[in-house]
Structures are given as structure tokens and as C-alpha cells.
Amino acid sequence: MKISFTPRDGITHDFTTFEEMATCVSEKLPVRIVIEDDGRTLSDVSLTHCPEAEDFLEAVLWTTPEGSAPDDKYTQGDCDVFAITLQRLLPDGRLIAVYDPVDPFTGRKMRGAPYLIHAGLLLDDMVLDIRGAREKFDWITAHRENGDASDLWGWREVSITDLEKMQKSKITEAEITEAMPYARLVHITCSVTDKELELPVPTF
Known part of the structure; x- marks a missing residue:
């Protein structure tokens, strides 16, 4: 699984832990976060604030490229x-x-x-x-x-x-x-x- 984001400076960052992502995202808002797994895009969303860990699923996962949420x-x-x-x-x-x-x-x-x-x-x-x-x-x-x-x-x-x-x-x-x-x-x-x-x- 790959989670990356591109802030307004245009440089894409990849992460291996949630803490690493949260720290970097909070310093470079607004950002676009893309979640991919085995070549498949699970989520592609723009954020104006960094979600808390407990809000991460709601803020990121439920916005899918196809427009249909896995939550449903x-x-x-x-x-x-x-x-x-x-x-x-x-x-x-x-x-x-x-x-x-x-x-x-x-x-x-x-x-x-x-x-x-x-x-x-x-x-x-x-x-x-x-x-x-x-x-x-x-x-x-x-x-x-x-x-x-x-x-x-x-x-x-x-x-x-x-x-x-x-x-x-x-x-x-x-x-x-x-x-x-x-x-x-x-x-x-x-x-x-x-x-x-x-x-x-x-x-x-």
C-alpha cells in the first residue's frame, strides 16, 4: 500500500507510518492525498487541514475516485x-x-x-x-x-x-x-x- 501527498509546492511525498504522514501534512497544507494499493487508487482527496488520527478514515478513505464510498x-x-x-x-x-x-x-x-x-x-x-x-x-x-x-x-x-x-x-x-x-x-x-x-x- 502506498500513501502519498502533493502539497502546493508540487513535491510528492511517500510515507510508511501514520505519524510520519500527519507531521508532514500539517506543515504543508493544503494537500492532495492519494491512497493506492497494488496499482489501484483507493482514495484521491484534497485537504485543507490535517485530520486527527481518529478522523483519518472519515476524512480520507470515504472519498473514492469512483464516487462510491466503501463505507456504504x-x-x-x-x-x-x-x-x-x-x-x-x-x-x-x-x-x-x-x-x-x-x-x-x-x-x-x-x-x-x-x-x-x-x-x-x-x-x-x-x-x-x-x-x-x-x-x-x-x-x-x-x-x-x-x-x-x-x-x-x-x-x-x-x-x-x-x-x-x-x-x-x-x-x-x-x-x-x-x-x-x-x-x-x-x-x-x-x-x-x-x-x-x-x-x-x-x-x-
Whole structure:
């Protein structure tokens, strides 16, 4: 992964750590930041101020060249893919899901696996997803409310098979490959902003 920026002096800088980038960006505003991975541009955005570490994902990652934010993709349909991709990077994490046995579209109780509201990766008492890290019960409560869950809602640790049953589809390697650059960015950012997780600090 490559993160670079071009300030108004026209000289492009490349970085290997978030701290290195933040220091340099703050001295040379305004800047254009480009995030690339394996020849693919993930983000291309101009900033007039340097984002704090905890705001980095919101300020940079969600502005994509195609105009469609990965935040939408991995909160509205493919959260299971993203959680599993994060687990590839952080194998000590456990998959967690908020679910509802009542179908939100019909209002009827479902047969078999419940409806998946949201999935993430649990590390200690924090849950990681496309928006970063959040305390477990705050994360659970937020997604129960956002998902307009019925009184029968629940949450639990799950397996990949559980998620596939909830989503009624197999998760493919192609989907994981597509999600991996964004999962790496979440990993990088959370390793800086959430010290209590004690994540290994990766380089870009």
C-alpha cells in the first residue's frame, strides 16, 4: 500500500507510518492525498487541514475516485465480507453479529438462520468494522438501533458458516481480495488510535 501527498509546492511525498504522514501534512497544507494499493487508487482527496488520527478514515478513505464510498458497501450488504477480511489480518479476533429472527421486509419470523443486521470483528472488548473500532456494547446497541430490530433481536459470536447462512450466500476469495486494502487501512488506523487494542503496528 502506498500513501502519498502533493502539497502546493508540487513535491510528492511517500510515507510508511501514520505519524510520519500527519507531521508532514500539517506543515504543508493544503494537500492532495492519494491512497493506492497494488496499482489501484483507493482514495484521491484534497485537504485543507490535517485530520486527527481518529478522523483519518472519515476524512480520507470515504472519498473514492469512483464516487462510491466503501463505507456504504461494507455497512449495507457486505459487512460479513469485511469482518472476515479483518480476521485474515487479525486472526486472534472473533467474528460477531447483531441479528434479528424477524424479517425486516415482511415483519414475519424467519425460518432457519436469522436476518443479519451487522457483523464485525471482536478483539477483547472492542469491535472493528469499516468505520474503525468501537467498544463492544456501544457497537451492539448502535447497530440494533440502526437496524430497527424487533424485540427478538440478539447478538453472539459467529462462524463464517453462520454468516453465510444469515446472508444466504457464500463468501468468495474475490470478495475478500477486494475488501483487503480497506481492511488494511482500518488496521493501520486502529493501531494508532486505539492503543488499548495492542494491535501490531503495520507499515503502509
